[in-house]
Amino acid sequence: VLSAQEDSLRIDQYSVEELSDSLDGDFGLELEETVVVGYGTQKRGDLTSAVSSVKAEDIMKQPATTAMQSLQGKLSGVNVLNSDAPGATPTVIIRGMGTALNGMNPLYIVDGLVVSNINNINPNDIQSIDVLKDAASSAIYGVRGANGVVIVTTKRGRGKTRITYDAYAGVRNAMNMVDMAGTQEYVQYFNEAEAAAGGIEFLSTSQPYNTDWFDEVLNTGMFFNNSVAISGSSDNFGYYFGVDHFAEEGILDDNKFKRTTVRNNNDYKLFDNRLRISQNISATFTHEIPKPFGAIDLAYRQSPLMPVTFADGTWGVPNYNVETGVAGPIGQPMNSHGNPVANLYFNNEKINTTTLQGNLEATLDIVDGLSVTSRAGATKYWYNKRAFAPLLDQWLAADPTRTEAQYTGNKNSLTFNEIETFRWSWENFVTYTKSFGSHNLSAVVGVNAEEQSIGFFSNMTGYNVPVEEQYWSIHHATGETTIDQNNYTKKSLASYFGRLQYDFDKRYFITAIIRRDGSSTFYDNKDFWGTFPSISAAWNVTNEEFLKDNGVINFLKLRGGWGKLGNDNIPFIVNKINTSLESNSANYVFGPGQDLIFGAYLGSPVKDVSWEIVKEYGGGVDFEFLSGKLFGTADYYHKTTENAILKITPVYSSGFNEDFYDHAAEIVNKGYEFSLGWRDNTSSGLRYSVSGNINFNDNEIVSVLPAYEGMMGGSLGNGRLTKRLEAGQELGSWWMYEVEGIWQSDEEITNNPHIAGAQPGFLRYKDQNGDGVIDDRDKKFFGGYIPSYTYGVNLSLEYKGFDFSVTGYGVGGNKIYNGINNARIGGENVSMEMYNDRWTGAGTSNTNPGAYRDYEASNYYLEDGDYFRLSNVTLGYNFRDMFGAARNMRVYVTAQNLFMITKYSGFTPELTRNTGDQPYDGNPYGTTGVELSAYPTIRTFLAGVNFEF
C-alpha cells in the first residue's frame, strides 16, 4: 500500500478524454480505485468500512463555488443542504443528526491537512472526495470523527504537459415564488380583519399604488467562472498550477461575490524515488458585497398599497389616510414593516477575506515495505468587513414628515470587523506493508500535534464620518468611537493513532484502528484524553473458490464493524458573570449612608462539558453483477450519541435565567443506505448509466436528563413556541395545538373549550385531554423537521460526441413550519392561497382561518416538507482533435434546479437559513425547520466550455 500522496500520482487526472475512456470496456475498474482513508489509502475492493467517493468528473459536471454543493444526491447517507446565497456554505449531515448545534459538520481533510471548511478550494482543483461515513473508518480521526470525515485530494501533475481552460457563465433567478395578494385582495383582507377586530378604520378599494415587491427587490443574477490549469511531470518532478476566478451578481440588487483561487502542487522524487516530497500551496481571495436577505422577507410582508417612493421622491411608508382610506405619506400605518427597497439601498457593506493554506510532506522509504512520513501544514485567514449606515437618511426615510432639523442623533456610523486566525498541524507516521504468502499486512502508527484558533478579532465603530467613501475610516469620525478587541483562546490537540489492516488471500479482511486524542478545551475536566477504537471485517465472497469464474457475480463483499468516536466541536461554553452598575438585581445598599455596593451573579450553571461520544455499529454488502453492469451497495447502521449536547433553557425552579449547554440526551440514528446502478453500452455506440441511492434514517431521543425533559423551543418570535424535547420523539420534534376546524359562531365558541379571545374565523384547537380548557397540555407531537429519507437519482448518456446527464435529489418524511404565514403582527400581506381559501363567514370554510386570526402555533401551519428537485441537467458535445493545438474541446449547457416538486406552500422546504440573516445554527430547538424569513430556491442556466491543450 502506498502513501496517499504517492498513490494519488498514479490516479488519472481528470480530463475529458479519460472520462470517455473510463466508460469503455471493463466496468470493474472502480474496485481497483484507490480510496483515501486517512494516513493511507486502500483499494475500494479491500475496504472493510463504509466509504463513498466522487471523482473530479462528477464535481466538474455540476459547477459550484464549493465542491460540497456538487455532491448533493450523489452519495447515499450524505445529506447536503444547499443554500443558494452567493458564497454560502452548504450544510452537510452524514448519517443523521445525533449531535450538537454548530458542531454537526463533518471533519474536512485536504491533502492530509485538517481544515475548517473547503470553501477556499476551487472545485476544478479537486481530484477526488472520499467520505468516511461510519465509525469503523472515521475512528482514525478519533475525537473529531463523529460527524463523518470528508477527505479532499487535490490534483497533481502527471505525464506530459497539459493545459486546461474551463469557463462557464450563467444566469440565475428565483423559482417557486409565492404568489402574493395584490392591492384589491389586500384591501379586502385588511378590511375583513379590521371589521372582525372591531376596528372602524378601513382601506378604500380605490388605491393609487399596486407594488409587486418581489419584482422590486429581485433581479436575474449572473455569474462567470474562468479557470486555467497547467500540469505535468518529468521523472523526478511533477507540478500542477491552477488559477480560478469566479464572479457572481446575486438575485438581490447589488449583491456581489467574487473569488479568486491560486493553487500550486509540486512533487519531487529524490534518491531513486526513496524520498518523496510534495508541497501544496493555495491562496484564496474573496470580495463580497452582501445585501440583507431580510429584504425578501420584507417584500413578502409589505403591503402592495405602499409605493417604493412617493411622487416627491421620498421613500414609501405603509401609511394610509384614516379619513379616506387611501394609501399615502401621511396617516396611520397599515403595518409595522419597513420599505424593502430602502432596506437594500441603505445597506452598505463589504467583506474581504484572504486564506493562505499549504502543507509540506516528505516520505522516506527506510527498508522495503517500511516508510516514514512527516507532514506539516497551516492555514492563515484574514476577514475584514466594513459597514456604513446612514442613520440620518434611514431616520428620514421612515417617515416623510420628518425634517433634518428634528434629528438629534448621529448622522452615520462606520463599523469595521476584523478577524485573523491561524492554525497548524504537524504529524509523523510510519507505514509498514508486508505480504507473507497469502497473508497481507499493513500497519500505520503515528502522532499528531495541532493548534487552532490562534488569533484575534477586533470591532471598531465610529460615528459621523464624512459621507464621501474615500474618508471612511475611524480616524475621520467626529462622533463617538468604540473599539472592542479580543484574543481567541487557542485550542491544542495532541493525538496518537494506529491502524492495522490484514487480509488472508484477499478473501478475509480485518481492520483495527485506535486513536488517542487529548484536547486543551477540556483540560480543566478530569478527562481530557480519550481513546477511540474501531474494528471492522469483510469477506470477499467472490474470491472464494466456489464463486471463482462465476459469470453472474463479479464481485460480492460483506462487511461489518463497530467503532467509538468523539465530537469535540462543541459550542464555546461561557459562564457569564453578571455585574452591572445599573442593575437593580445584582446590587444592594448598606451602611448608614446607604452606599450602593456592587454584586455579581451567574446567569447559567457551570457545566463540566466534554466531547460527545458516539458509538456505531453497522454492516453492508457491496456487489457487482453481470460483468459489472449491475452494481450497488446496501448498508445498515446504528449510531448512538450517548451524551448529546443541547442548548438548554433552564427551568424556573433552577434559578438560572440564561441558556446554557450541557450533555442532555442520548440520541440514536439508525438506518439503511442503498445504492444501485446499471450501466451498459449498446452496439450502436450508446453508453449509458442509471443509478440511484436512498438513505432511510430514523432519529430518536432515547433518554433525556430529568430537568431538561420538557424543554420547549422553536420560537416564532411572537412568544409562541413550536418544539419540545422529549424522550421517544425525534430530535427537534414539533409540538403544538391540533386544529380541528374553524370557529363558525360565537355560540359555538361559548359552548366549547377555546383559547382566550377566540372569535368566529379563528382556528379551533382540539382539547386533547378533555379538561375543558385549551392550554399547553393540549399540545401534541407532530414529528420532526429531519427527513426520514433522502434520495438521489443519476442518469448519464453518451453517444458519439454527445454527453447528457441528469441528477435529481429529494427528501421525504419531514415537516416544515410555515412561520412567515403564521407569525404576523398585523397588516402584513398574505399569499393568494391564504386569501382565496379564507373563512369569510359561517359555513364558508372549516379548514382555513379568516382574515382576522390568532397567531398560536398549530399544525395548520405545519406542512409536509417532501420535495424533489431536478438539480442538474447537462448536455455537452466533445470536439476531439478538431481545433489545432486543442486536444479536446467540450461545450456544454446546464440547467440547475429546472423544477422542484413540493406541496409546501412557502418558498422552499430546503431550509438552511433561519431567522433574518442568521446563518443556519443547527440548534434543533432553535428555529431550524421553521421558515420565518423568506429566501427562494434559485434556478440556474449556464453554458460552459472546456479546452484541453
Added chain:
Amino acid sequence: CSDDFLDVDPRENIEDVDSNLDPEFYVNSTYGSYTEWDFAFSWLGVTEMISDNADKGSSPSDAGGDKNLLDALTHTSTTGSIQAMWTRFYTTINRANYALGYIENYDEAYGLDAAYKNRLIGEAKFLRALSYFYLVRMFGDVPLLDINESASWGVRVTKSEIYAYIEADLQDAISKLPNKNEYPAEDLGRATKGAAQGLLAKVFLYEEKWQDAYDMAGTVMSTGGYGLEADYATVWRESTENGIESLFEIQARGEVVAHGVQQYSQTQGARGTSGWGWGFNTPSQNLLDAFNAEGDNIRRDATIIFRGETLWDGREVSVEVENPMYNEKAYTSFNSGDGDTDKNIRVIRYAEILLIRAEAATYVGGDAAGPLNQVRNRVNLAPIASPTVQNIWKERRLELAFEHDRWFDIVRTGQGQAAMAADGKTFVVGKHELFPIPNAQLIQTPNMTQNPGW
C-alpha cells in the same frame, strides 16, 4: 509533555477564579434579588391583596395583570404573580447556593479571614432560608435546589424536609453571624445573628414547634439588644430604618442611583388626581373595621392613608384621589412616586418576636401576657391579663397589617374560611391553603405534581 501542550491559557474570557471577585459580590447579589420588581407588585398580590386586609385597589378597569384574580380568590396555576414569585425565590436561592460554593473555592485559592468567611456563609444561608420559608409557606412541597444537579430542579421534596433544611441553615447562620452591634457601620443592614434567630422563631411557629418558638423568641428578647420604637407611627418611616426594633430589613436609598425594592412605593401610592402612584394594594373595609372595633386608632392611622387627610410630613392627600384608603406603610416622603423607593422594607421586627413569644406561650404555658402587653401598651391599648391565642392572632393582624404576613397567618391558624367569608370571599378548604405550582413549571417538568385542588 503532551499534557503541557494541552494546558492552554484562556484569553477570550476571564476565568471564574482569575476574575478575583470578592465572594462578597455574590452574597450582595443575593440581597439584591430581594429588591427586584417582583417584590413590589407580584408580592403584594400573593401576600396582601389575596387576604382580608387588602383589596386590589387602583381602578376597577385595571386588573394589575392578575391582581383582580388574587383579590377575588379566583387565581389559577397560570396566574403570573404566583409564577413570578416562584421564579424569584429560586433565583435568590440559586444565588445563595452559588455564593456558598464560591466562598469555599475562593478560600481555597486565596484564603479568607475566618470571621469574614463565616459572616458571608451566615448571610447567604440566612437569605436562602428566608426564600425557602417564603416558598414552603406558599407551595408546601417544593424542589430542594442543587444548582449543579439538574435532576434536583424538577423533584418536589416534602414540606418537612424543606423545613428541616431551613432550620439547619438558620442554626448555622446563628452560629456564624455577628450580632448587629458587632458589624462595622458600613455593613449596617447585613443579616445578623438576631435576624437569623428571629426568623428561626417564626419558622418554629409555622412548624407549630411551640417550645422551640418560645425559646428562640426568648433568646432574641434576652440577648439581642432589641426593643420597641416609642412611637408606632414611626416604625415604618425612614427615620427608624435599621433602628432598635429592626431585626432585618430590605435596604433602600433614594438618591441617584436610587436603589430599593423597585417601585414598591410607586405601585402603592395614591392614584388619580394629585396622587403619586398606581394605587394598588388598598386597605379593606374589613381591616378598617377591625381597627375601629379594637379602638386601635394609633395603628389604624399609621397604617392607612385616608383620602383627604394631611400626612405626617405635611402632604395633603387630595379628596380627588381614586380610592378612599391607601397603604401608609409603603409611603415614602422623599421619592414617593419615583421608580425606586427609598424605604427599607421591614422583614422582621421586634414587635413580631414579642408576639411569637406570646403565641407560643399560650401552648407551652409560659407568660403570654407580658410580651403581648408590651405591644399593646405602645399603642395605648388596655393590657390583657390572660390572653387567649385568639387575642394574639388579632394582635398580629393589627400590629403587622400590610407587612406581608396576614394571608399566611390566617391559613396557618385555620382561620382561612371564616376570615375570608367575612371579607366576602370563598376560601375553599383543602385547596386554598396552598398556592398552585405554576403551570409553566409543570409544563417544563411534567413529572412534578400539582397541589391538591388545583
